[in-house]
Amino acid sequence: QEEQEWKQLQEEQQLQEELKQRHREQRQEALRIAREEKEKLELRMFYEEEEERRRAEERRQEYKQKRKEELRSKREQQEKEELESFQKEQEQLQLSTEEKQRRVASRKDELKRKKEQQEQQEQEEYFREQQQLEQERQKRKESQKARLDKVRDERQKQEEQEWKQLQEEQQKEDHNKNKQEENKDN
Numbered sequence: 127q128e129e130q131e132w133k134q135l136q137e138e139q140q141l142q143e144e145l146k147q148r149h150r151e152q153r154q155e156a157l158r159i160a161r162e163e164k165e166k167l168e169l170r171m172f173y174e175e176e177e178e179r180r181r182a183e184e185r186r187q188e189y190k191q192k193r194k195e196e197l198r199s200k201r202e203q204q205e206k207e208e209l210e211s212f213q214k215e216q217e218q219l220q221l222s223t224e225e226k227q228r229r230v231a232s233r234k235d236e237l238k239r240k241k242e243q244q245e246q247q248e249q250e251e252y253f254r255e256q257q258q259l260e261q262e263r264q265k266r267k268e269s270q271k272a273r274l275d276k277v278r279d280e281r282q283k284q285e286e287q288e289w290k291q292l293q294e295e296q297q298k299e300d301h302n303k304n305k306q307e308e309n310k311d312n
Contacts, residue, residue: 139306146299150292157288164281168274175270179263186259193255197248201241208237 212233216226 150295153288153292157285160284161281164277168277171270171273171277175266179266182263182266190252193252201244205237205241 216229
């Protein structure tokens with residue numbers, strides 16, 4: 127009878143061990159799947175941010191080109207109008223050649239000065255726009271980094287918690303084994 131009981135005890139113990147082993151394997155598999163899912167999510171987020179950055183850069187280039195064209199066209203039109211207006215003035219006044227030459231030179235200087243002033247203003251405006259675009263890009267970059275850091279921190283916390291839980295289970299298991307061995311010895 128003792129042998130029978132002993133055998134039964136061993137079988138039960140073996141069954142418990144197998145169940146625990148299976149449970150542990152299932153847990154590890156679940157952890158692995160969760161980790162893979164998180165990595166996939168991070169990767170997708172990264173690619174989406176990259177795509178958004180690329181599109182933003184394209185938009186920025188298009189806007190820059192369009193703005194350049196508009197400014198050039200505006201400047202040319204203005205110069206053309208001013209020259210036409212000046213020519214009409216000259217025809218109406220019918221000044222002497224010398225006076226005409228003096229006025230032409232003066233007018234040219236004035237136009238040149240205006241053009242330089244306008245170009246400087248355009249450069250300053252362009253520089254301001256660039257700064258603004260750069261600030262926006264920086265903000266997007268920081269926002270993406272914060273999101274990734276948050277995901278990474280959460281994953282690390284979860285892994286630590288699961289690792290701690292696994293260790294506690296292992297300790298309990300070892301404690302139970304030791305107890306059983308002590309009982310066996312007794």
